Amino acid sequence: MTDIAMIEAAATRAAGVVRRTPLLNAPLLDAMAGRPVWLKAEVLQHTGSFKFRGAWAAISALDPQTRARGVLAYSSGNHAQGVARAAQLHGIPATILMPADAPRLKIENTRAYGAEVVLYDRAGGEDRNVIGARLCKxxxxxxxxxxxxxxxxxxxxxCGLEIAEQAEAVGIRGATVLTCCGGGGLTSGIALALEARAPTMTVRPVEPEGFDDTARSLAAGTIQRNTGPEAGFCDAILTPQPGEITFPVMQRLCGPGIVVTEDQVRAAMRAAFDRLKLVLEPGGAVALAAALFHGEVLDDGPVIALASGGNVDADTFASVLTAT
Structure with missing residues (x-):
């Protein structure tokens, strides 16, 4: 199981490679939310999302002989790009299984980082686990x-270690930390880091409407599964259920989940661009959407929202900005 010692070791291996992303504030966002809102801008991380952190940590922890044979990942885009770039920096091969209906930009970027992309028909029922097992073997x-x-x-x-240090530097002693949540890797990692370094902060996972498996799981006390296809506007965080490893951590350390609508996500994307000039993809904007539109379920005081990714197709982003 992951613990603070493992997180600190990952931070040591990440030094000089993983970017320390800024914690940003805009008074006009504060006014919209009715409280101080800070954004942890992981959109500025390598490959445009927090996923590079986990990919670098996992690949750099492999023994050299195992690492040299190469790695495999499956992802609709952000994990794909993170693994592809981390593998490229290590000089090892990477094979990435991606659904054929993944955003074009994410497929192109993954190939540009040197990975072999294998597309599968998610909508047609092809099983990435079967394909991946064969490739690994x-x-x-x-x-x-x-x-x-x-x-x-x-x-x-x-990322949680950085939040603790940056929050203290600007005088934040306690806050609600809102995370964009798919399978729970980011949420559980940040929660573990803050448990050790900023225990007065509370982590709350945020999901899009229709894909609220983590919120339902936390409420029920057992893992709940989404039954629909893993496809939708917030493609980066559409997973069928919380992870077997991540859920116990979230259950122990996190507050209740928050669910946001697609319209709220679109408004958050516009607000981030208008007020901070940040480009957020839909899945990377759900935490900000919760900060702006769900204040009634938040504790009093400041909010730190993860801006977890910015890999959005130009046409999609333009349609969001021009919507009335």
Missing amino acids: DRGLTLIKPFDNAQVIAGQGT
Whole structure:
């Protein structure tokens, strides 16, 4: 299981490679939310999302012989790009399984980082696990899971270490930390880091409407599963259920989940661009949407929202900005 020592070790391995992203504030966002709102701008991380942290942590922790044979990942885009770039920096091969209906930009960027992209028909029922198992066996690759991997969680936890340090530097002693949540790797890693370094902060996972498996799981006390396809506006965080590793951490350390609508996500994307000139993809904007539109369920005091990714197609982003 991931612990603070593993997170700190991941931070040591990340030094000089993983970017320390800024904690940003805009008075006009504060006015919209009715409280201080700070954004942890992981959109400025390598590959445009926090996923590079976990990918670097997991690949750098492999023994050299295993690492040299290469890695495999499956992802709709952000984990794909993070693993591809981390593998490229290590000089090892990466094979990435991506759904054929993933955003074009994410497929193109993954290939540009040097990975072999294998597309599968998600809508038609092809099973990425079957394809991935065959590739691992045939090529001797190591699977880097997107969230249910102790080293990946440790890498995401380095973001929590930064939040603790940056919040203290600007005088924040307690806050609600809102995380964009798919399988829970980012949420559980940050929660573990803050438990050790800023225990007065409370982590709340945020999900899009229709994909609220984490919120339902936390409410029920057992893992709940989404039954629909893993496709929708917030593609980066659409997972069928919380992870077997991540859920116990979230259950122990996190407050109740928050669910936002697509319209709220679009408004948050516009607000981030208008007020901070940040480009957020839909899945990377759900935490800000909760900060802006769900204040009634938040504790009093400041909010720190993860701006977790910015890999959005130009046409999609333009349609959001021009919507009335």
